[in-house]
Amino acid sequence: MAPPMKLKVTNRSTKKPIKRLPSTIEVTDKTTVQDVKNSLAKQIGRMDPNRLGLFDTKNKILKDRLAIVKQNKELIAGKEILVKDLGQQISWQTVFIIEYAGPIFINLAFLFFRQYIYRDYVPLSISQQLCMGMVVLHFLKREYETLFVHKFSLTTMPVRNIFKNSAHYWILSGVNLAYWVYAPDSYATMPTPTTGYLDIAGVVLYLFGELSNLHTHLTLSKLRSRGGTERGIPKGYGFDLVTCPNYLFEIISWTGVLLVSRSLSVVLFIAFAWWQMHQWAIKKEKALRAEFPDTYNKKKYVLMPSLGAVIKSLVG
The missing domain is CATH 3.10.20.90 (Phosphatidylinositol 3-kinase Catalytic Subunit; Chain A, domain 1)
Structure with a gap:
């Protein structure tokens, strides 16, 4: 030595x-x-x-x-x-728990306090109830993954960052989404001949996106030991198509919420989420290419694949 x-x-x-x-x-x-x-x-x-x-x-x-x-x-x-x-530091796990708790409580709050928030109170429509359930379940899944699936390479982050990190979820998928989607005059309260079909299509997309997203998170979790910092090359379901299929399935899931809610507030949340996740995906692709130059299968698409790439993947 x-x-x-x-x-x-x-x-x-x-x-x-x-x-x-x-x-x-x-x-x-x-x-x-x-x-x-x-x-x-x-x-x-x-x-x-x-x-x-x-x-x-x-x-x-x-x-x-x-x-x-x-x-x-x-x-x-x-x-x-x-x-x-x-x-001053705070654990990443605690940050995630706080981030995801916001939208859960804010969306549920509108269930109990709508009569005090809106001038014209009417019961939630079927579409509004579905949307609330989808949003709450999405973030409950996030909480479960934070506690039992994710393995963090960094143990802590500065406390001051928690406000910036939480704002995206608490404001855009919390107050912004809840206020407009659960309003008495939102599109989710207006029945049309296609309402039922949109709700069904939205729920199907949502379930596919959520379950696929969970699958990719489990795949990523297996690449690292508990408490470790090692990295590996993710392979399998979705990872041969794009760099970060977990982000792709996240967008698919929220597209399902959009079909049920028919609200521009959900479009706003998806747009901000897509932009942020695209930046993360680009960094992830660069990091994988740098760390595994000889073994990593470079991806052309980091987040959203082309239709041709999807068909090619399905055909084999």
Whole structure:
């Protein structure tokens, strides 16, 4: 085993430097990023190790907490590690639970308080009841996956980000969707000769999207050990068609909600969700190509495949 290496420790932020930060730290061939955080936090005194962000000399954050420090070429070449206080932390699992709880309670609240919200109160139509059930079940499924399926490579995130992360769900699929969909004069209250068919088609699309989305999440979960940070190449149902089929099935599921609700508020939510998921899917494709250049089957479509690609996949 090679002798320990001494790295210079520097405050990354000159405006808000970390007090009592040691000037150097020793790392061995087995020292991980988390080991460095734990050691620095102990020397600083009474500090959550997860608050410490570690960066190399090019200001690239060391995300993988289980990565071996001496295997980072940039870090070892510069013989220096930059440290920043990321602020008060909260677990990713807790963030997800809070994010998804919002739409559940907001949509259900309209069931009990509609008479106080709208001037002209009428009972919910069948389509409105279906839509509420679909939305609530969608986020209950999300809560289940957060607790029992997802495996997070990052343990925590800054507390301040919870407001930004929750706004998308609490506002767009919460207040925005509920207010317009459950209104006495929404399209979901106006029966037409095609209403029944739209409701049936919407429920079928919704169930297909939800079950397929759950399947892809289970596939992704199997690629990582509990508490681990390792990555793998996802294969199988949907993954041979696009980079992130879980996002594709999410859009399909919400298209089902759209058919039942017939509301522009759902269109708005889908549009924002598609834009955000498309950005994530592009990053995921780039990351897979970079990490597995020789074994990863590069995808042309990251989120939404062409009709030709779908037919080709079905034919075999």
